[in-house]
Amino acid sequence: MIAIVDYDAGNLTSVARAVKHLGFQFSVTSDSGEISKADRIIFPGVGAAGSAMASLKRLGIDVAIKDAFHIGKPILGICLGTQIIMGHSDENDTPCIGMINGYVRAFKTNIKSKNGSRLKIPHMGWNSIRINKMHPVLSGISEDDEFYFVHGFYPDPENPEHVIGTTDYGISFASVVGHKNLFATQFHLEKSGKPGLKMLDNFCKWSP
Amino acid sequence: MLSKRIIPCLDVREGKTTKGVKFKNNVDIGDPVEMARFYYETGADEIVFYDITASSEKRDIMIDVVKRVADAIFIPFSVGGGIRNVDDMRKALLAGAEKISVNSAAVKNPGIISKGAEAFGSQCIVLGMDVKHVGKKENIPSGYEIVINGGRTYMGIDALKWAIEAQELGAGEICLNSIDADGTKEGYELKLTSLISENVEIPVIASGGAGRPEHLVDVLKKGKADAALIASMIHYGSYTISDIKSYLDAGGVKVRKSW
Numbered sequence: 001m002i003a004i005v006d007y008d009a010g011n012l013t014s015v016a017r018a019v020k021h022l023g024f025q026f027s028v029t030s031d032s033g034e035i036s037k038a039d040r041i042i043f044p045g046v047g048a049a050g051s052a053m054a055s056l057k058r059l060g061i062d063v064a065i066k067d068a069f070h071i072g073k074p075i076l077g078i079c080l081g082t083q084i085i086m087g088h089s090d091e092n093d094t095p096c097i098g099m100i101n102g103y104v105r106a107f108k109t110n111i112k113s114k115n116g117s118r119l120k121i122p123h124m125g126w127n128s129i130r131i132n133k134m135h136p137v138l139s140g141i142s143e144d145d146e147f148y149f150v151h152g153f154y155p156d157p158e159n160p161e162h163v164i165g166t167t168d169y170g171i172s173f174a175s176v177v178g179h180k181n182l183f184a185t186q187f188h189l190e191k192s193g194k195p196g197l198k199m200l201d202n203f204c205k206w207s208p
Numbered sequence: 209m210l211s212k213r214i215i216p217c218l219d220v221r222e223g224k225t226t227k228g229v230k231f232k233n234n235v236d237i238g239d240p241v242e243m244a245r246f247y248y249e250t251g252a253d254e255i256v257f258y259d260i261t262a263s264s265e266k267r268d269i270m271i272d273v274v275k276r277v278a279d280a281i282f283i284p285f286s287v288g289g290g291i292r293n294v295d296d297m298r299k300a301l302l303a304g305a306e307k308i309s310v311n312s313a314a315v316k317n318p319g320i321i322s323k324g325a326e327a328f329g330s331q332c333i334v335l336g337m338d339v340k341h342v343g344k345k346e347n348i349p350s351g352y353e354i355v356i357n358g359g360r361t362y363m364g365i366d367a368l369k370w371a372i373e374a375q376e377l378g379a380g381e382i383c384l385n386s387i388d389a390d391g392t393k394e395g396y397e398l399k400l401t402s403l404i405s406e407n408v409e410i411p412v413i414a415s416g417g418a419g420r421p422e423h424l425v426d427v428l429k430k431g432k433a434d435a436a437l438i439a440s441m442i443h444y445g446s447y448t449i450s451d452i453k454s455y456l457d458a459g460g461v462k463v464r465k466s467w
Contacts, residue, residue, distance in 0.1 A: 013304050017278055047329055109409075113209060117432075120409055122331065124381070125434065126211040126253055126464045144466040146211060148284060150331045168209055191284050191306065193248070193467050 002026040002204065003038035005065070005081075007045070007055040015044045015078065018190035018197060024204045032064040040204070041068055044190075045080030049104065049153070050092025052080055062097050069099050069182055076137075076203045077184030079151060082177065085184055086155050100179050102157035111170030119170045122152040127187075129165040129175050137183045137202045138164070138176070145195035147187035149175075154186055181208035211464045212428045212456070213253040213435035214449055215413060216442055218243055220289075221260050223269040241276045247442075248281035251449040251467050255281070256309070256383070256413075256437060259289035271303045278304020288336055288383075294323050301328060309383055311336035312356040315363055315370075318377055325378025334413075335379040339367045339400060340387045352400055359387035371404050382408065383437065385415040393419025393440065401431035413437055421447065421455035428461050 002019060006012055006028050019026045019042070026042075027034065035041060043065060045052055056062040065085075069075055077085050084096050089104035096104070111119045126146040131138060154173040157163055165176030167186070175186045183203060189196035219226045224238045244255050257277070259270040267290050274287055287300045288309030297308045314321050314335060324333045340359060344351040352367035371382055384404055386397035396417045405412040411434035414427040424436045441447050453463045 013278065013302060014282075014306070017304060018282055021279070021282070046331070119210075120411055120434070122380075123210065124331065124411055125213055127209065142466070146464040146466065188284075191282060193283050195466070197282055 001038050002040050002042060003035045004028045004042045004044065005035060005061060006030040007052065007059060007061055012044055014188075015042060015190045018200055019204070022197065022201050022204060030059050030061065032060040035061060035064040036067065038068075038073070040074040040076070040206075041065065042076045042078065042203075043081035043085070043184075044078040045084065046150075047080055048091055049080065049083055049089035049094040049096065052084060053089075053094050053096060056084070056097075066097055066099065069180075072181050072208065074203065074206050074208055075099075075182045075184075076200075077177075077182070078190070079186060079188055082184035082186050083153055083155055085177075085182065086157070089153065091153050099182055100155070100157050100162050100177055101159060102155060102162070104153050105156050106153050107170065113170060122150055123169045124150045126192075127167050127169065127175075129167050130172075131165050131176075132163055135164050135176075135178060135183065136206050136208075137178075137199055139202050140198050141195055147175075147185070147189065147192040147196060149187045151186060155184075209462050211253070211462050212433075213413070214251070214424070214452060214456075214463065215254045215256055215435055215437050216243075216247045216252050216449070217256045217258065217415070217437045217439045219258050219260050219439075220270060220273060222266050223273055226260065240273050241280055244277045244285070245280045247449065248283055249467075251453060251464070252283065253464055254283055254435070255285040257285065257287045257289075259287065261290065264290070271299055274300055274303035274305050286334055288334070293320065294327050297324050297328065297332070301332060307332050307334050307381070309334035309336045311338065314374065315354060315356055315365065318373065321374055321377040321379050325380070330378045330380035330410075333379050334381045334383050335371070335374040336383045336385065337367060337371065337374075338385050338387050339397075341397070341400070350403060352403070355387055367400070368403060368407060371408050375408050375410050379410060381411045381413065383413040383415055384433075385437075386417060389417030390415075392417050395419065395423040396427035396431055396433075396436070398426055398431040401427055401433050405432040405434070411435065421452045422459075424452060424456055425459040425461055428456070429459075
């Protein structure tokens with residue numbers, strides 16, 4: 001059973017629909033006991049880090065996820081979930097779960113693209129990833145594939161080994177991070193067409 | 209580098225698309241779910257649905273359409289038309305829409321933008337704007353005025369001022385429709401599009417006037433739009449999304465080419 005973590009951080013129906021489409025058993029839950037019993041965990045989220053972290057603590061999910069990480073269960077972070085697994089977010093100056101050391105930083109305003117055009121914040125739309133190192137969840141994914149992003153903050157791991165893929169938006173930022181049994185994407189793989197579904201399928205079959 | 213988005217627009221009345229679509233294989237399809245699936249599979253970056261159902265009792269039909277679309281496609285889509293309050297927004301989002309767009313309801317009651325943004329986040333809230341060129345006047349310094357009711361009612365509101373105000377209220381994106389260009393197939397309103405796009409921080413989707421692929425090159429380059437809405441040019445099989453994207457790519461516009 002896959003637990004899709006529900007912690008009042010946005011609409012989870014699209015993640016659940018994508019997992020259902022791929023034919024895996026899942027449960028959308030905010031119960032830390034149920035999360036602890038799951039074989040693997042999907043940790044999505046849309047919204048702000050401060051209120052998300054407060055909900056996670058209130059529900060005891062922060063501890064459940066950290067425990068699952070330490071005993072080796074596959075965990076997938078998506079968007080805000082990918083930021084919450086880092087050490088600290090500049091958004092609302094929030095201490096986060098800290099499964100990967102590093103900060104979550106805001107895009108600076110007035111950033112420009114290589115051809116000099118103004119880049120809007122949030123970074124919203126389709127962009128590609130540069131793959132730093134091969135990972136089982138990236139099997140079948142090419143650098144021509146694009147993924148759907150909506151975010152004003154990005155993860156910045158301290159250890160470059162934890163950066164699996166990067167994306168260019170004025171700067172090059174870590175759009176795919178991972179460490180041991182944890183894999184996380186800043187983009188919404190559930191809304192990224194076939195390449196996104198392929199990654200989700202890879203994750204659901206991954207034995208780290 | 210971020211791609212410019214190509215967004216098919218479907219008008220839905222009582223659960224059916226209003227214009228049946230003739231694809232290249234000459235099959236007429238009036239089912240919004242099948243059309244959405246076709247566009248998803250042939251390279252759409254996002255899809256916009258407008259519910260133009262007249263009677264409010266039949267609005268729940270749209271929620272059912274949204275649920276079925278959400279089961280069929282795995283790219284973002286938005287729903288507009290008949291959204292009057294936060295409850296209507298919640299229904300559409302829970303049914304699986306990524307974004308909701310508000311147009312005349314927001315003109316009449318701007319608070320709906322901030323309430324929606326607070327409840328669901330700015331990324332969910334698209335401001336739809338219908339705009340007509342009226343020339344510069346004292347209360348319309350940009351020369352572009354907000355209209356509603358399909359362009360029949362002039363609101364005395366300056367389009368640029370409204371775009372900036374909506375952004376401050378928490379709109380995450382603007383879908384900018386030129387009533388003058390709409391239906392002409394002679395190209396988007398480039399001046400209007402660049403005026404709005406250069407003066408807001410949020411992305412702008414250009415709408416109205418697309419007839420040929422070069423119109424999209426123009427609006428995405430000269431018009432500085434972040435995305436372009438298309439309807440009849442693909443609904444009747446004149447072009448595929450892939451044709452349009454190849455043209456854009458050759459014209460130096462970054463688009464998503466793999467799907």
